[in-house]
Amino acid sequence: MSVVVENLTVQYGDLTAVDGVSFEAPAGAVTVILGPNGAGKTSTIEVCEGFRQAASGSVRVLGLDPASQHRALTQRMGVMLQGGGVYPSARVQDVLAHFCALHGKGVDAKALMERVGLTARAKGTWRRLSGGEQQRVSLALALAAQPEVAFLDEPTSGVDIEGRDVIRDIIKELSERGTTVVLASHEMAEAEKVATHAVFFKQGHVVASGEITSLLSIRKHLRFTSVDGITTADIAIAAGSPVKALGDGKYEVASESTPQMVSRITSWLSTQGYPLSGIDMGMETLEDAYRRIAGTK
Amino acid sequence: MKRIRTQLRAELMLIARNGEQLLLTLVIPLILLGFFGSVDVLPAGGDDPLQFLVPGVLAVAIMSTAMVSLGIATGFERSYLVLKRLGATPLTRAELVIAKILSVFAVEVLQAAVLLPLGYALGWRVSGTTWPLAIAVVLLGTSSFAGVGLLLSGRLRAEINLAAQNGLYLILLLLGGMIIPRDSLPGFLSNAAQALPSTALADLLRSTLNNDGHALMVPFIVLGAWGLAVPAIAAKRFRWS
Structure with a gap:
């Protein structure tokens, strides 16, 4: 298992956002964390990425503790944030070149730009991109890491049909080359198209998890x-x-x-x-x- | 080292792309020097006002750029989630802090390149200036104030950071003997101010640029301590998100 979450609890002051959740994301699979807004999806992902401290419980990503071994994890992890993450005046080509260089994995920024369909917008600044184009840049930044595990937070939120196709294809490609993909989404129909496994969140609790085929039942009519x-x-x-x-x-x-x-x-x-x-x-x-x-x- | 170079390049590119901000960084010290250099309103302790003003305004420029501009820009980077995004890369906190300090130093080279010729044109006398020492002082000052700016922006929410940077700037400006001579302050304040990086920077710049014979040892120790300790603490305490 690439991601193992056991009895995770996340608190914001008196508010318990995630309450003793456990689930696993298998290596090479696409696991979607599903639930409405405020269900605890992003908080859980942030703990997995090493950006948030757990109140209790344990999380292992590629065998590493994301909090205490965050630096080691960044060498192997790709992250797509839920919006933002780029300076508004930065140009697409500069941002991609910057992150490809920081990750140092030899990923070609131009090829990456082409892969997400943004070559024509190379000189455009982040603030002038549409919401869907910004999501594609964010996904490209996650790919710059050539990740073994990728955390994608609401990857298709606000993205048009063409953009969704691109993002879906990339997620499938990642999975095919063995990358473990964990994505948080509240768009269930979209998630169903790419995910093999699902974790159902409701009000900070996991109510079900496992292979999607085992979660779906056949009606008797x-x-x-x-x-x-x-x-x-x-x-x-x-x-x-x-x-x-x-x-x-x-x-x-x-x-x-x-x-x-x-x-x-x-x-x-x-x-x-x-x-x-x-x-x-x-x-x-x-x-x-x-x-x-x-x-x- | 490679990641510091990469991040430094990105920082410089962003500075260049925010041309209006860069212009402001260059123009404000110029206005300060032009105004106070032409109008006899400040007590200069019997010295030639320009011998007092030029190093003082240079010190103000360093403090403004390294602490306030950098601190506020970094606060914005937090609200834009840029820092969080960087935190998901192999870039370390220390590498980020070093890259930001170096980018500020590059801006200060530009500031010095416009301020010093203007000072000279207004009548500032250059004699016995120890340039290598002056450059070392600028580097230490930059490191001190960038450390303070990043310590605040690395821990505080964007809006609180904005208020804290400006408030601290005002205190350091008034107590640091940059524009107003420290002799004009009450005794206890003047003594306490010797521990401030603004005081140490202003004193050292006057000593090295004017060769005015003032003792270098104490302000050097003060500025050295600030310049080494605060960025280290900032790097240790910096939050990505």
């Missing part, structure tokens, strides 16, 4: 969308299971989503001349799983 007014008893005969109308042309078949069941439903709709505008096989999204496990609406 199939849903499809057609038109309003279909007699459910007729479809039920064809499906061999009870069918319920949910409104807005949506129907739910009380049966597991087997290929045979899908085939029976679609055949019946076809012979009756009804359209099929959507089918939900019953697999949860990450957001569904979070809502179910964290007990939020």
Whole structure:
């Protein structure tokens, strides 16, 4: 395991932001820390990066204690902050060259600029970049370290579609070459596209963690969308299971989503001349799983 | 060493890109020297006012640039999360402090390059100046005040840092004998002020630039102690975030 957090507690005065959380991020995996704003994600990441002291508990990153062995960790860690981190009047090309030189890993600043799609903005200053472009610079600064472990705090926050594609590709590339990626996000749909593991935070507690496939459950029903007014008893005969109308042309078949069941439903709709505008096989999204496990609406 | 060079280059680039700030750093001491050098309003203790003023204004410039400008800029770097970002690189606190001190010294070379010729034009007499010693004094002064500026900005929140830098500047300016001769202060204040880096810097600059025969030993020890100890403490206590 690249990141091991055990019974971590973080306090700000009387406020307990993180309360006895434990989880692990496997080497080479993309682990997303999910939860709403104020759930304790950033505080936890900051302890892992060595920027914040834990009130209690232990954290190991690549076998190092981030607080007492911070300097050793910086040689192997990439960090993308949640906004900021660059002097407003600094130019993109200068910032990247500066951080590539500080890390001393031989990363070419120009190639990095091209990788994040900012070559055309090389002479632009940080203050003149859009929010999405600033996020891409921040990601590039994390890459300048050629990290073994990368902590990315809200990497796609405020980023446009094109930028999200770039960031997603880079995260996948990092993982493919063995870098452990830990990202904090409240954008569950986006996180689901890149992460293999998830840690669910709620009000400073971890309510679930593990491989995403193990966190998602399959609902015991199939849903499809057609038109309003279909007699459910007729479809039920064809499906061999009870069918319920949910409104807005949506129907739910009380049966597991087997290929045979899908085939029976679609055949019946076809012979009756009804359209099929959507089918939900019953697999949860990450957001569904979070809502179910964290007990939020 | 390589990281210090890298950080120094970045610091100098930022200074150059903030041209208006650099201009202000150069213009304010020039106005001070031009004004007080042309108007006879300050007691100079019987000496030629310019022999008193030129080293004094140079000392003010060093204190302003090394302590206030650097301290406030570093405070802004904290609020922009620049320091936190640097803290995630292999750059050490000590390397950051050294790079910042050297960048300030570079600005002071520019300040001296405009101040000293103006002083000369106004009538400041250069005789018996011990330049190597004067340069060493400037370096020690820079190190002292940059240490103080970074100690404050390395620990305090940006807005408190701003107030603390300006407040301390005023105290050091008034007590340090830079513009107002220390003889004009009450005895106990004048004596206590000898332990201040501003006093030591002003005294040493007058001794080395004017060769006025004043004893160098005590102010040298005072400035040396400030110049070595405070940056070391600042580096030790500096917070990245």
